[in-house]
Amino acid sequence: MAHAYMMGMAERERRIRRSQLRRSHLRKHSNPWDIPEGEFVANYRLSLPLFQQLVDELAPYLRPKQRSTGISTELKIMAALDFYAGGSYQRRVGKDYNLGLCQTAVHKCVAEVTDALNQSEVLLRHIKFPSSTEERRTILKGFMDVFGFPGVVGCIDGTHIAIIRPHLNEEAFFNRKHYHSLNALIICDVNLNILHVDASYGGACHDSHVWNRSALEAHMQSLNEAGEACWLLGDSGYAQRNWMMTPILRTAPDSPESNYTDNHTSTRNTVERCIGVLKARWRCLLAHRTLHYDPIKAGKIVNACIVLHNMCNNARLDVPALDEYDRRRDGQRQPRQPAYAQDVVASRQALVERLWRDRRRRR
Structure with a gap:
């Protein structure tokens, strides 16, 4: 029975690791500029030029990506926009194939981008x-x-x-x-x-x-x-x-x-x-x-x-x-x-x- 428990825990760890690698791959290859304009506006409400303006404006207030597997400024803002626009909690956003983020990561993105948008300037x-x-x-x-x-x-x-x-x-x-x-x-x-x-x-x-x-x-x-x-x-x-x-x-x-x-x-x-x-x-x-x-x-x-x-x-x-x-x-x-x-x-x-x-x- 102990052996079966250990096998189950090992399988769970493998699934978690595969999920993390899949999300990391998605983040690495996510590019908002590859998304058609109409689809981008429907999901995130901003046009691509306006999104670029927002990225440039908020970048000084967002923590830069520290490593290759980190979350880029663009993905942080996309996660927040999708949450604002969708009207549902972060779980839906975290499953978006354009983001590749877990719910905890999306929660942090929403908090960071919201604080940036609340800067007095x-x-x-x-x-x-x-x-x-x-x-x-x-x-x-x-x-x-x-x-x-x-x-x-x-x-x-x-x-x-x-x-x-x-x-x-x-x-x-x-x-x-x-x-x-x-x-x-x-x-x-x-x-x-x-x-x-x-x-x-x-x-x-x-x-x-x-x-x-x-x-x-x-x-x-x-x-x-x-x-x-x-x-x-x-x-x-x-x-x-x-x-x-x-x-x-x-x-x-x-x-x-x-x-x-x-x-x-x-x-x-x-x-x-x-x-x-x-x-x-x-x-x-x-x-x-x-x-x-x-x-x-x-x-x-x-x-x-x-x-x-x-x-x-x-x-x-x-x-x-x-x-x-x-x-x-x-x-x-x-x-x-x-x-x-x-x-x-x-x-x-x-x-x-x-x-x-x-x-x-x-x-």
Whole structure:
């Protein structure tokens, strides 16, 4: 019996060794440039030229290959991209014939590439709220040209990213749909570029709570106090302010207020479409695809996916179709935010009247 046990252990060791040699051979001969462009985009979401740009940008932040059997920078990034895009845990990625990596190696690749994408230089290069008057005017003009809604410097919303139950402060991440999540604040422009993200708050937090503690809220207030007429568009979960325009609830039909709210809704829908595109590309963020990471690492994955989203968006790459099941499940698992008590603000009334005059002039 002992002999049979020893024979079994020896056979197991031989299988493990053969598997290691096979993966090493695959890594040695893997070349992303041999993959057809269409297949590469389908698996990794980036075009080959954009992938090369990403490799060049992240290489200074990734550990170089130390030996011939090590993992190259290209394979590390491919492993992370496949995980972000697939929405499943690393086991599927580790079986990809283009990678030849075991699950443990893929886990390390995802962590290393995610940290590289979260370097401050990388984040500031790709996620930028307009800092100058000229940059804000460009965004204002974009919204005005497309929707005829003046003064819009961005549209804001929160979206929930499911995570496993955290060990610390568990109650801060347990949301209204009874699962653990991050409530990620997203601000985008008319072209669906994401200008700002904050994925550091738990799913128990109201959208307005996340916004009120953002440094950007104070920045928007200071712009308003300096006399700059620009604002964000938010839903009724946010407080009405001179720098935050929200819809008017329970309006009379065919009134200036209902006209304003219709215009507001169609314009603010930009951020909902933006979030839909983000999650269609990087399906690990779908609310029913739980990230098996602690809140800090999960927040870094959100940031990484948004950097990649903006790169793909600026390169005008096609958005993969999100099937009806994924779209419906994600929508069902997004907690509804209660309406914020609205404040009467004169600037919104002026905007209501302006949009009403514009509508009557077009008739």
